[in-house]
Amino acid sequence: MRAWLQHHRLSLVQTLARLARSPFATTLNVVAIGVALALPLGAYCVLGNLERVSGRVSVDPQLSIFLARDAAKADIAAVEARLKGAQGVRAVRFVSRDAALAELGRSAGMDEAIAGLRHNPLPDAFVVALSSSDTALADRLEREFRSLPKVDRVLADAAWVRRLDALLRLGQTAVVVLSVLLGLSLVAVTFNTIRLQILTQRDEIELCRLIGATHAYIRRPFFYLGSLLGLLGGLAALAIVLAALAVLNRDWVQLALLYGSTLRLRFPDSSEMLTALAFSVALGWLGAYLSVSRHLLSSHTDL
Amino acid sequence: MAIISFSQVSKRYPGGFEALKAVSFAVESGEMLFLTGHSGAGKTTLLKLIAAIERANGGTVLVNGQNVSAIRPAAIPYLRRNLGLVFQGQKLLHDRSVFDNVMLPLIVTGQPYREAARRARAALDKVGLLRLEKANPVTLSGGEQQRLCVARAVVNRPAIVLADEPTASRDAAYADEIMEMFSAFNQVGVTVLVATHDRQLIGKWRKRVLTLDHGKLQ
Numbered sequence: 001m002r003a004w005l006q007h008h009r010l011s012l013v014q015t016l017a018r019l020a021r022s023p024f025a026t027t028l029n030v031v032a033i034g035v036a037l038a039l040p041l042g043a044y045c046v047l048g049n050l051e052r053v054s055g056r057v058s059v060d061p062q063l064s065i066f067l068a069r070d071a072a073k074a075d076i077a078a079v080e081a082r083l084k085g086a087q088g089v090r091a092v093r094f095v096s097r098d099a100a101l102a103e104l105g106r107s108a109g110m111d112e113a114i115a116g117l118r119h120n121p122l123p124d125a126f127v128v129a130l131s132s133s134d135t136a137l138a139d140r141l142e143r144e145f146r147s148l149p150k151v152d153r154v155l156a157d158a159a160w161v162r163r164l165d166a167l168l169r170l171g172q173t174a175v176v177v178l179s180v181l182l183g184l185s186l187v188a189v190t191f192n193t194i195r196l197q198i199l200t201q202r203d204e205i206e207l208c209r210l211i212g213a214t215h216a217y218i219r220r221p222f223f224y225l226g227s228l229l230g231l232l233g234g235l236a237a238l239a240i241v242l243a244a245l246a247v248l249n250r251d252w253v254q255l256a257l258l259y260g261s262t263l264r265l266r267f268p269d270s271s272e273m274l275t276a277l278a279f280s281v282a283l284g285w286l287g288a289y290l291s292v293s294r295h296l297l298s299s300h301t302d303l
Numbered sequence: 304m305a306i307i308s309f310s311q312v313s314k315r316y317p318g319g320f321e322a323l324k325a326v327s328f329a330v331e332s333g334e335m336l337f338l339t340g341h342s343g344a345g346k347t348t349l350l351k352l353i354a355a356i357e358r359a360n361g362g363t364v365l366v367n368g369q370n371v372s373a374i375r376p377a378a379i380p381y382l383r384r385n386l387g388l389v390f391q392g393q394k395l396l397h398d399r400s401v402f403d404n405v406m407l408p409l410i411v412t413g414q415p416y417r418e419a420a421r422r423a424r425a426a427l428d429k430v431g432l433l434r435l436e437k438a439n440p441v442t443l444s445g446g447e448q449q450r451l452c453v454a455r456a457v458v459n460r461p462a463i464v465l466a467d468e469p470t471a472s473r474d475a476a477y478a479d480e481i482m483e484m485f486s487a488f489n490q491v492g493v494t495v496l497v498a499t500h501d502r503q504l505i506g507k508w509r510k511r512v513l514t515l516d517h518g519k520l521q
Contacts, residue, residue: 203396207407210394
């Protein structure tokens with residue numbers, strides 16, 4: 001047992017020494033793995049941020065009904081009655097033109113513009129919440145309400161949110177596909193690195209097998225090598241992503257300010273970072289496993 | 304008791320070359336003997352079958368009571384730990400010291416470092432290389448390299464030592480030196496099988512001789 005632990009320690013130390021002996025090749029390998037991992041990881045982070053933005057906007061389907069400017073109180077009441085009576089309507093909220101103007105005035109930078117207006121350009125409006133997010137329902141009610149007297153325009157507010165949602169789902173699928181492909185490339189990179197290492201140590205491996213080394217003994221240092229490459233590559237990927245997010249954040253803050261928002265791009269949290277590292281270590285290990293197993297199966301010892 | 308026994312063993316390589324044809328013999332525990340024959344007679348193949356480097360096509364190979372002709376791959380390392388192999392091609396590792404070369408079999412079999420270092424030095428002392436333990440094998444003379452191979456083969460205290468042409472291309476003084484060492488190990492109970500085509504050597508040492516001729520035992 002002690003000897004077994006000793007060999008683990010020895011394997012780890014030898015592997016570290018081997019990596020340190022060829023710093024250039026090691027760095028290139030780590031960068032290759034890091035870049036391959038940074039792409040899906042970065043895409044995941046950006047998508048997470050977009051989701052957060054879209055999550056703030058109500059995905060509840062709703063219709064905004066703008067009335068004609070000349071609608072009288074009686075017309076408004078008639079429309080309200082028709083809206084409340086329609087099937088599939090959950091709630092109806094009246095927004096008077098004065099209230100709308102006051103709300104607009106509260107938004108950043110708009111009060112000056114409003115102060116310059118001689119009269120209120122806004123129409124009276126109703127905001128209708130629908131009972132389900134069924135697109136067919138929204139379409140039917142939109143047509144129905146548009147034909148009401150004194151109704152000027154009907155806007156389906158949820159449409160762009162739904163589009164964004166669909167886009168985000170597409171993005172998520174893309175991230176999964178990208179992760180699988182680049183995960184495969186990580187396995188390929190470690191597979192090849194380990195294969196080269198095996199070739200340079202071919203004599204030692206063959207000798208070890210002849211003097212009674214088990215397959216586990218021969219695999220061990222290469223498992224360490226693969227896992228270490230995965231770990232270093234994962235750290236490189238995290239560094240790349242964090243640096244990119246920090247840079248993007250600078251521009252994002254300015255963009256967000258223009259929209260009166262103080263939203264920041266969120267950095268991945270510690271559990272997400274640990275998961276990413278665990279994945280890259282596991283993939284590095286897998287590359288090493290495949291490489292050494294292939295060698296052990298195909299090679300033939302000789303006297 | 305026979306420690307190695309072959310019964311009707313044959314080995315045919317892919318391509319059809321028959322290296323061994325119905326070979327039967329037994330080696331008693333603690334015996335020292337020669338295996339001889341012309342080049343290509345099957346000496347190396349016979350040693351390979353004992354160490355499970357090759358698998359027989361027919362017959363039974365028993366080593367230490369274990370049926371090597373039907374051994375599981377996972378059991379092969381443990382069979383080899385009981386064998387000390389001296390290879391024709393030496394197979395010394397030139398990226399490490401003389402001491403580390405002898406340490407390798409002990410590390411591979413999981414000996415604790417301190418005990419392993421003690422035994423490695425004892426083995427080097429026995430072959431007269433202790434003062435060179437820090438040297439690189441490349442800097443050793445041909446005879447010293449061969450002695451290093453012997454030290455590496457016996458450091459794990461194997462029950463059987465198999466040597467493939469251990470005296471090949473060395474002058475007579477080296478050959479005697481190596482044989483003296485094998486004889487010393489044999490005296491403490493190690494079974495020694497030496498494959499050689501050196502008739503002079505065989506004549507000098509007066510041990511049992513197995514002679515192969517085109518894959519057949521004479």
